[in-house]
Amino acid sequence: MTVENILAKLVSFPVLGGESNLSIIHWIKEYIESHGITTTLVPNKEGNKASLHCRIGPAVDGGVILSGHTDVVPVEGQEWTTNPFELTDKGDGKLYGRGSCDMKGFVACCLAALPDMVKANLKKPIYFAFSYDEEVGCLAGPELARAINTDYTETPKYAIIGEPSLMEPIVGQKGIYILETYVNGSAGHSSRIKQEVSAIHESMRLILWLENRMNKLIEDNRLDDRFHPPHSSIHVGLVNGGIAPNVIADNAHFYWDLRSIPMDDTQTIVNEFEAYCRQREEELRQVFPGFKIETIENHPPVPPLDTKANDDVVDLVKRISGKSKLNTVAYAAEAGQFANEGFQTAICGPGSIAQAHRANEFIAKEELVKGMKMMEKLIDELSANSFE
Numbered sequence: 001m002t003v004e005n006i007l008a009k010l011v012s013f014p015v016l017g018g019e020s021n022l023s024i025i026h027w028i029k030e031y032i033e034s035h036g037i038t039t040t041l042v043p044n045k046e047g048n049k050a051s052l053h054c055r056i057g058p059a060v061d062g063g064v065i066l067s068g069h070t071d072v073v074p075v076e077g078q079e080w081t082t083n084p085f086e087l088t089d090k091g092d093g094k095l096y097g098r099g100s101c102d103m104k105g106f107v108a109c110c111l112a113a114l115p116d117m118v119k120a121n122l123k124k125p126i127y128f129a130f131s132y133d134e135e136v137g138c139l140a141g142p143e144l145a146r147a148i149n150t151d152y153t154e155t156p157k158y159a160i161i162g163e164p165s166l167m168e169p170i171v172g173q174k175g176i177y178i179l180e181t182y183v184n185g186s187a188g189h190s191s192r193i194k195q196e197v198s199a200i201h202e203s204m205r206l207i208l209w210l211e212n213r214m215n216k217l218i219e220d221n222r223l224d225d226r227f228h229p230p231h232s233s234i235h236v237g238l239v240n241g242g243i244a245p246n247v248i249a250d251n252a253h254f255y256w257d258l259r260s261i262p263m264d265d266t267q268t269i270v271n272e273f274e275a276y277c278r279q280r281e282e283e284l285r286q287v288f289p290g291f292k293i294e295t296i297e298n299h300p301p302v303p304p305l306d307t308k309a310n311d312d313v314v315d316l317v318k319r320i321s322g323k324s325k326l327n328t329v330a331y332a333a334e335a336g337q338f339a340n341e342g343f344q345t346a347i348c349g350p351g352s353i354a355q356a357h358r359a360n361e362f363i364a365k366e367e368l369v370k371g372m373k374m375m376e377k378l379i380d381e382l383s384a385n386s387f388e
Ligand SMILES: [Zn+2]
Pocket: 069, 102, 103, 134, 163, 164
């Protein structure tokens, strides 16, 4: 099968983040096994989703993991001019379809190169690591990365996450943590503002605390120029509360996210926020004993990626991608999760993130060609005795 045929097949599975991915993962499994390679599924507890990993080549240390996700984002509310789940060639050098770029294009390159990987005399192995639920918070990444560490007797050295980067090596990614804060005050006539505790007024105070905390990070010069913006950001994106202008709100909540540069520890900031909340509770319970602030995870934190420019993986990715300019990204990916398992990790894949998650998502055909070129070069590298 050509890379375009495989991509068309992958796009035809409308597997959204959060949904069962068994249809696409079983197709991938059968495809890989038809080339004589054993695969391992890493199922979720409910058994309706699974990641897949496999090794091509010898069971020796120092191999390279190629990682991709099998889920995509929804198409609802977007104005598609083609069927999003049918890869469409409009003759303009682009292949349209949901996931064509993010990131079934890279997965298709891996699978299309599989016959050559099998045929090659690899001195170091290649691993495929395909996950689910990446688009709803990189939920399967940690377990998959851990499974690769524990299921094999040997240890891979590198991980390449094939998110669309126009084949540029990406060495940094901000960590992302999304939280929900719920404030319980007491209702009453708006004139009783000093006798009741308004959940809205208190939410405002907490939100301002968060903004001030971010500004303090900047003031303290906690900056990493590889990122835009160079500081960790704290942002409240949704606020809800109250029922009428003349009623003191007994409930309010807000959703916020913390996008952290590698030097900042997200948990420390959350702990400081929690300490401030406890202080506010103590104070306001003198007015209303039932006053409560509760913060919960919207989804688990996705760790940052902080690969150093002189790490071996950077050289490897530069050589096989043909691109030498290092970049960082602000989007979430599984890269930090693979790095946390001890693999030297970089993001590098075909297609542009500018096309991801939108209507009429596409991958340029020439990007797929570049992706295949990268696979070819990787096979050459790993077939050489000198590879380290
Ligand atoms: Zn992606």
